[in-house]
Each structure stands twice: as structure tokens, then as C-alpha cells.
Amino acid sequence: MKPSPILTVKDLSVVFPDSNGGLHALENISFEVCPRDFICFLGPSGSGKTTLLKILASLLQPTTGEINFSGNRRPEVGMVFQQSNLMPWRTVMDNIKLPLELDGVGESEARAKASEMIDLVGLNGFEDSWPRDLSGGMAQRVGIARALIHDPDLLLLDEPFASLDALTRERMWTELSRIWQAKQKTVIMVTHSINESLFLADRVLVLTQRPGKIKLDVEVDLPRPRKDDIRYTPHFGKLARKLRDAIE
């Protein structure tokens, strides 16, 4: 039996006002997310992926449609961005504990939690480093730690590995799956990488070119934990083919 969804999105449309009748970014998007799901939106650039995440993070208001979070409250979110978006004037430790600081958590408790997160993302020894001294992969780990530290209801990932090199990116997939399994979070990720979406997600939703509509909804029934070589199995290939065909 399927658990009841914690997030229901219904007939969501977004139109950005412009000179000729408005720019339709998203059209009639409906989907449900169950607790601890890892779902992935896959689409070409300009399909409104980032817009969708911004709406879920309440950074944007939809033009029409509804978003319902269980309990009718605004979900706490943790967001990881394409660029790591760290504050250059804060050390790794201080960047990670920012969400707790904003929530008014005491300094010692915040530091203790941040240390835990640093452990989780494997950045021991870099607590007092400045962001400028971090590699892209390390900066993104800090971003992930920051997004998780306040134990959010939803983890939103906006092409978090797009700016990393191919090898680092693949290592980060394994890392992210491990973190996701450890933390049992509900994750919504957007990406334009088919491999990334299949490697990580339970479900992949394919968005069309602008205006973004859901074209395909695929259950990814690959066994977990997934290892690197899963990408060379026939089933992975079949799913990748299906997704590829759906993206025009």
C-alpha cells in the first residue's frame, strides 16, 4: 500500500509577465510526492525546472494552481543550488550552521550539529577553511550539509552537480545517495542529465520545452543501494532510452 503523499501539486501554471502576453514557464503541472521519495524532474534548459523549485521553496508565487503540504503548513526546505552559493566571508563551519543561526539555535548546539554534518559529507579537517579555498565538489558538499542541517521537510536540489567536472559529478552521485539513505529525506531534484536522474531517483518526471508540462512519469525500479556499474546494466539502458525519447 502506498503511503499518503506529503506534497500535492495540482494544476500549477506560471506565467511571467512580458510585453507579448506573458512568458509561459510552466503549464498544468500536477504531481504527488510521498515521504522519503527521491523524485527528479528531467528537462532541457528552458523547461521551467528552476522555476518549479523556486515555487516549492516559496521564492516565487504560482500564477494558478495549488500546492498542498501535509498539515497545511509551509514546509521547511533546504535548497542546494547550481552554484554552491556559500557566503565567502564565512568559514565552512559557519556556512553550514547558518540555517540554525537563523532559527535562533544556540551557538554550542549549532556547532555540534554542524560538526555532525561535516562528518556526514566527509569534510573533516576543513571546518575553518574559507570557501575560496574549496574545490567545486567540496563547496557543493558544504551546500548539501547546509541544506540538511535544520532537518528540513523537503530537500530541493537545483542541478547541484551541473558545474562540476564529470568524474567529481559521478562521485557526488554516490555520496548523495548515501546521504539520502542516511537521512531519509524527501528529495526533489531537477537536472538535465538522464544518467544523474536514473542513478539517484525513485521516480523521474520529464518536462517538455517551454512551457514546461509533464510529459512522462517513470518509476525507476533499479535496486538500491545503487553502485556505479548499475549504469551498464540493460535495464538502466532501457530506462535511459525511454527518457531520451521523451526529451525532444
Next chain:
Amino acid sequence: MKISFSRWLGTISILFGILAWGLIAHLSGLPKFILPSPVDVWTRLLKSLADGSLLYHTSVTLLEIMLGLLVGVTCATVLGYLLAKSRSLEKILSPYLVASQAIPIVAIAPLLVIWLGQGMLSKVVICALIVFFPVLVNTVVGVRAVPPALYDMMNSLRASRWQVMTKLEVPASLPVLLGGLRIGATLSVIGAIVGELVDAKEGLGFLLKVGDFQYDTSMVFVAVMMLVALALSLYGIVTVLEKRFLKWQQTTP
């Protein structure tokens, strides 16, 4: 070897300059009230230190500068922040702000002294006015340069307006703000002196004027050097602040 030598370059340059000045004063045979020698100036310096007049007038000018900086920087950062946040406020105020910069401070200093009296107040106001603009411009530039993505990050964490200001906007614009303060600090010395030269009963500007009237050129030199020392110290303080607050910008050794 090379590094230790370059560290002394500044000192060597200053010593060389004093030597050249002494030579010129000696060889040209100009009278003391036109070009005093370094020794004359040194003697005058000791004398004015001994009778307490130099320190007294310096402290008056320093107080004017500090008050002027405080008022100028406070007004400029507050208004600058509001301008950075509101385009319409910027449109309303910018004609006045730009016009105020078109008037040289020397031109309105006599007016301010007439209106505000020959006491400290007029100097503080002149000082504040001269500091105001560079700090204002830098505040606006600094706050506008905060990356929009960081606002998104803060908002996704439901940061309050106050938290966005204290934890994002202030630290993010601090480098540019301190750059403005660095310019303002040196300008503030000019502001105080301009005010004192118009009319004053105390301060280094007053000392300059007295020295000028009495053909006590050595005194003028002493006062000018004191001004340079003041400006350098203020500049130094801002540099220390930058080192302290902008650690994250410096490359690790």
C-alpha cells in the same frame, strides 16, 4: 635579502627626501621664513610640544574629524542603504546628491561658518559633508552588488528582513563600504582644515594660519606634518579594520 631590502625602501625614500630638502634649504640660502631647514622644523616641533600647544590644537582637530566622520558615515550608510533598496527614492534624491557634489566644499565652507558659528559645530558639519558622498556611493554600490542567488538562499531558509540585512547585506557589502571609508577618512582631514582656515580659534588649521601671519614658517611645516600624520593614522586604522573584517578575502600565505 631582496625582500628585507624592499621592506626598507619606504624609510630610505623618506630619509632621502629629508636629506634633499635640507640640502636645498642650505644651498639655496633662502631665509628661514621662506624655506626652513629640517633642523628648524624639528626645533619648532619640540618647542610646540613642550608648551603643549601642538597637542592641544591637534586634539581639537582630531575631535572635529572623529565627530565629522561619525556623523558623515552614519548618515551616508543609512541613506545609502535606503537608496540601494529603493529605485524611486534614488530618483527623487539623486539630483540633489549630485548637485551637492558639484559645489566645492571650499565654496560653501564660509557659509556654513556664518550659519553655524566659528566653533566646532561648523567644522564637524563640513567634515561630515565631505565624507558623506564617497561613503554613500560605496554603500549603494556595495548593497546592490549582493548576489541575488544569496537572497534566494536566505529566503528559502525564511530569513527575516533583519537577518537578511545583518547576515547577508552588511557582510557582503563590507569590502566596498570600507573602501569608501578609506577615502572618507583622508577627506575628513581636509574637511576639518578647510573649516578651520575659514575662521577658528583653535585647531591645526588655526595654527597654520597663525604661523602664516607671523612668518613662522617652521610652525606651518609642523602643522602640515601633523595633518599628514593624522591622515596616515586614520588610513592605517581603516586598513587594520579591513585586515580584521576581510580576512576571508586575503589569500592564504
